[in-house]
Amino acid sequence: MRTAKSSSRFKPVVLAMLAVSPLVVDNAKADPLALPSPLTFEAGPLGTLNVQGIASGYGVWQSNKFPASSFQGSKSAAVDISNGMVMISKNSGLIQFAVQAGAYNVMTLGSNYASTATFTQNTFGALPTGYIEIAPSDHFNIQIGKLFTLIGAEYTFSYQNWNIARGLLWGQENAVNKGIQVNYSDGPITAAISWNDGFYSNRFNWMSGMVTWALDKHNTLFVQGGGNLGHTDYAYTSIATTPLQNNEAIVDAGYTYSGGNLVITPYMQYTSVPGSAIQSLGAGTKTTSTLGGAILANYSLTDKISLAGRVEYISNSGTATDGSANLTGFGAGSHAWSLTATPTYQDGGFFARAELSYVKASMASGTGFAGPDGLAKSQVRGMVETGFMF
Numbered sequence: 001m002r003t004a005k006s007s008s009r010f011k012p013v014v015l016a017m018l019a020v021s022p023l024v025v026d027n028a029k030a031d032p033l034a035l036p037s038p039l040t041f042e043a044g045p046l047g048t049l050n051v052q053g054i055a056s057g058y059g060v061w062q063s064n065k066f067p068a069s070s071f072q073g074s075k076s077a078a079v080d081i082s083n084g085m086v087m088i089s090k091n092s093g094l095i096q097f098a099v100q101a102g103a104y105n106v107m108t109l110g111s112n113y114a115s116t117a118t119f120t121q122n123t124f125g126a127l128p129t130g131y132i133e134i135a136p137s138d139h140f141n142i143q144i145g146k147l148f149t150l151i152g153a154e155y156t157f158s159y160q161n162w163n164i165a166r167g168l169l170w171g172q173e174n175a176v177n178k179g180i181q182v183n184y185s186d187g188p189i190t191a192a193i194s195w196n197d198g199f200y201s202n203r204f205n206w207m208s209g210m211v212t213w214a215l216d217k218h219n220t221l222f223v224q225g226g227g228n229l230g231h232t233d234y235a236y237t238s239i240a241t242t243p244l245q246n247n248e249a250i251v252d253a254g255y256t257y258s259g260g261n262l263v264i265t266p267y268m269q270y271t272s273v274p275g276s277a278i279q280s281l282g283a284g285t286k287t288t289s290t291l292g293g294a295i296l297a298n299y300s301l302t303d304k305i306s307l308a309g310r311v312e313y314i315s316n317s318g319t320a321t322d323g324s325a326n327l328t329g330f331g332a333g334s335h336a337w338s339l340t341a342t343p344t345y346q347d348g349g350f351f352a353r354a355e356l357s358y359v360k361a362s363m364a365s366g367t368g369f370a371g372p373d374g375l376a377k378s379q380v381r382g383m384v385e386t387g388f389m390f
Helices: 014-017 117-120 275-279
Strands: 039-042 046-062 077-090 095-104 129-134 140-148 176-186 190-196 206-214 221-230 249-257 262-273 288-300 305-316 337-347 349-362 377-389
Touching: 077 117, 077 377, 140 249, 176 206
Parallel strands: none
Antiparallel strands: 039 046, 046 077, 046 377, 077 095, 095 129, 129 140, 140 176, 176 190, 190 206, 206 221, 221 249, 249 262, 262 288, 288 305, 305 337, 337 349, 349 377
């Protein structure tokens, strides 16, 4: 699974996602939170199983705390569990599987956040991913179950990423979906296609896919896309299912360079939600789009210390009065950018890292995205995270 560097002959999701994210580049120094080799044991008729896990916690401080709500993000400071998960997989034979269970939290820049207990319960549950895989060859497999998305340059959980919190472009991408996925790899080309429920909507009308092309051992191009082939406007109960984004079409395209101690991934993102869906959801009347770009980079100072950075920009089309929807959280016609720096120390299974981020938005007069009165247009957030992996 994507959370591990498995020894599977196809490396189930890892190989299918090759070069989509900096974390899957084959460069141990470039991965600040490299999971140790899995523990293995014999499980009778199931064969040899691999086990990995992580236990970590975080502390966060932010300026311009969000307006009072039931969410933990309305506080100026908090501590909580970031990851408490175990991953079990079978990576050999015709029939394989992977499951991931436990508690987790996903925090995004410029957005309120919930406590870990609330987030786990109201998103993907205590079993966030799990699938059965049919692997008839080294080049081809089929996965069925709860799968990670094929879209985006950042992963779902904090320990899978260079930065602790997800970025602004992450807000337009899904994270986990239920469905079926076909993966193929041959030489420099890796591809995958999936029929799924988009933003965890339980309505199976999404299709997504990705293609990567490894130009050489240092340079890789990738294109990803997906969209709702129908129209989904029923009531939502999960905070993982954002109604507007669940009706979008999205394309990401980018490039990854990996050489020496440096890995860098610049990419662009475009999304569009049709006016008919926006109107049926009571969010406006006009087709609305977002356009964004980001650069993710990580530099390994030593084999134990690295420094990651992220810079982003995203815009929301329209104006505050023309019927366009608020897709980014900053309002129709808005623009926002962010800067993030994350130094990391890892020694074996132990890691510790700090993070400082800044978000600035240009928004309609009299509006904001943070602050007790909801009118602040910027936010500074500081975080620390530490824990153990096995």
